[in-house]
Structures are given as structure tokens and as C-alpha cells.
Amino acid sequence: MKATVTVMPKDGVLDPQGKAIGHALAGLGFSGVAEVRAGKVIVLDLAELDADRARAQAEAMARRLLANTVIESFRVQVEG
Amino acid sequence: MRAGIVIFPGTNRERDMAIALRRSTGHAPRMIWHRETELLDLDLVVLPGGFSHGDYLRCGAMAAHSPAMSAVKKFAARGGYVLGVCNGFQILTEAGLLPGALLRNASLRFLAGDCHLRVERSDTAFTGHYQRGEVFRAVMAHGDGNFFADDATLDRLEGDGLVAFRYATPSGEVSEAANRNGSARHIAGIFSPNRRVLGLMPHPENFVDPLLGGEDGKPLFDSLAALAA
Numbered sequence: 334m335k336a337t338v339t340v341m342p343k344d345g346v347l348d349p350q351g352k353a354i355g356h357a358l359a360g361l362g363f364s365g366v367a368e369v370r371a372g373k374v375i376v377l378d379l380a381e382l383d384a385d386r387a388r389a390q391a392e393a394m395a396r397r398l399l400a401n402t403v404i405e406s407f408r409v410q411v412e413g
Numbered sequence: 414m415r416a417g418i419v420i421f422p423g424t425n426r427e428r429d430m431a432i433a434l435r436r437s438t439g440h441a442p443r444m445i446w447h448r449e450t451e452l453l454d455l456d457l458v459v460l461p462g463g464f465s466h467g468d469y470l471r472c473g474a475m476a477a478h479s480p481a482m483s484a485v486k487k488f489a490a491r492g493g494y495v496l497g498v499c500n501g502f503q504i505l506t507e508a509g510l511l512p513g514a515l516l517r518n519a520s521l522r523f524l525a526g527d528c529h530l531r532v533e534r535s536d537t538a539f540t541g542h543y544q545r546g547e548v549f550r551a552v553m554a555h556g557d558g559n560f561f562a563d564d565a566t567l568d569r570l571e572g573d574g575l576v577a578f579r580y581a582t583p584s585g586e587v588s589e590a591a592n593r594n595g596s597a598r599h600i601a602g603i604f605s606p607n608r609r610v611l612g613l614m615p616h617p618e619n620f621v622d623p624l625l626g627g628e629d630g631k632p633l634f635d636s637l638a639a640l641a642a
Binding site: 347349398399403 | 470471474478506507512513514516517518519520521559561562563595
């Protein structure tokens with residue numbers, strides 16, 4: 334199974350990278366961008382063939398290492 | 414006082430730290446590779462600055478799960494003294510030995526240069542040779558030193574007297590201008606609840622020799638040297 338872990342800064346946690354991207358977009362003339370948040374995507378190729386177990390594995394990995402839940406939230410998507 | 418320094422791939426401040434420890438304790442510290450797990454003979458473990466594992470994923474995230482850090486956690490649970498500077502502070506938060514996290518500097522810039530730290534308490538093993546409220550010069554050299562914790566955690570740190578140092582002006586005024594990385598409540602360093610684990614972003618080990626511009630950081634190492642062997 335392929336598991337995609339999306340890690341984002343939590344709401345309320347300063348995201349200076351997102352802010353800088355927002356400023357750059359405004360500088361390029363893109364108007365109407367209210368807020369930009371920047372995170373990361375980690376794609377895992379898992380040996381597990383069962384979707385539920387693959388999701389559980391990816392979530393455990395995210396809690397243990399891939400995300401720092403003090404400052405980040407994560408979302409796991411699984412596909413075959 | 415027997416000290417050891419843990420070295421991870423990408424650590425680069427271990428030799429400065431060793432010089433600082435040797436100057437104050439009179440003994441060369443033991444250098445500990447990150448795969449080692451034996452710390453039994455030590456009184457103090459130091460996690461020095463650098464860019465462990467290339468700062469990949471998050472600063473200190475990989476190092477926090479190394480075999481040596483498992484040993485450091487046990488060492489700290491037994492009441493051992495642990496000092497983390499810069500990347501070492503990041504590793505301590507990632508390992509859960511200290512609360513909060515170090516975010517990208519609010520300015521998004523890597524900050525390199527002198528800063529001034531106000532000593533919040535002098536009744537600890539790390540700060541006994543300073544006075545409370547004293548200001549000393551240290552060097553910051555980090556891209557991710559913006560201390561963050563939720564309000565409840567910050568209130569607890571302050572209420573329990575676990576803030577070690579705050580960014581200040583040379584005259585000791587805690588101000589936004591002095592807080593160059595944007596840290597919550599100007600916090601530069603914090604203690605564990607038993608005050609035996611200290612993490613701070615700036616480098617006290619840079620100022621332990623007049624030849625290199627001053628000895629402002631030496632009292633921290635002198636304090637540790639005074640610990641019973």
C-alpha cells in the first residue's frame with residue numbers, strides 16, 4: 334500500500350515559511366491570497382497490503398517521528 | 414565531575430564544548446558516538462550544537478531517536494545532569510526531555526552573532542556561578558531557535574521557575590528587539606522540573622577564553638565543575 338502523510342503546522346503556530354511564500358506571491362501580482370500555510374508531504378511505500386493496517390502503521394510512524402505533534406498536525410491517506 | 418559529549422552525524426560543536434568543559438573541570442570529557450548506550454560512569458551528558466542528520470525532517474528529530482538518546486533518557490530519569498546547546502536543545506525537545514519546540518526564526522533568517530542572556534535563577538547546578546538577573550554575552554548561530562510552547566506550558570514553565578535564560582539587552586532589559594528569533598516570552602533556555610536538564614539555544618561555550626573575546630560563558634561550566642564527583 335502507498336501511504337501519504339501530510340504534515341502541517343498546527344493552527345496558531347507561527348508559519349513564517351507560509352508567510353514568506355504569501356509575500357512572494359503578492360510581489361508577483363497574485364492578489365486575493367488571504368493566508369498561505371506550508372507543510373510537507375511524506376510518501377511511504379508499505380509492504381502491508383491491508384488498508385486499515387497500513388493506515389495504522391503510517392499513523393504510528395507520524396506520531397513517533399514524521400510529525401512533532403507539539404507544533405504539527407498530520408493526515409494519512411492510503412491507496413492500493 | 415565526569416562529563417561526556419554525545420556526537421551525532423552532523424554535530425560540529427563538540428570540540429568547542431570539550432575545551433570549555435576541560436577548562437572548568439580539569440578533565441577531558443568522554444566523547445560518545447550516537448550508537449553508544451553506556452553512560453553509567455558520567456555525572457553530566459552534553460548534547461552539543463551542530464546539524465545532526467543534516468537537520469532533515471526537523472532539527473534534532475532523528476537524533477532524538479538514536480541509541481545514545483535512549484541512554485540519555487534513562488540517565489536523566491536517574492537524576493543525571495544533561496546540557497543541550499543549540500541543536501542539543503532541539504534534540505532535548507524532540508526527545509521529550511524538555512517541553513515545547515524550536516521553530517524557524519520569526520525573521521526566517523539564520524541568526525549569527527552575539528546576544529545577551531538574563532539569568533533567571535542562580536540556585537541551579539548550571540547557574541550557581543552567576544547572579545540572578547545577571548546578564549552575560551553568548552553567541553547565537555541558528556536558523557531554528559524560535560522557542561514555542563502552548564500557553565498552558567509557558568505558564569507552567571514560568572510558574573514553576575523553569576525558565577533559565579531570557580534574551581535581553583546588555584543592560585538586562587527583556588525586549589522584543591533583543592528577542593531576535595521571536596521566542597515565546599523571550600525564552601532562550603529552560604530547565605526540566607528537577608532542574609537537572611537544561612536546554613538553551615545560544616552558545617556559552619564560545620566565550621570561555623579571553624583570547625576569543627571573553628569568558629562570559631565560563632561561569633556555567635564552572636558551576637557544573639563544582640558538582641560533586
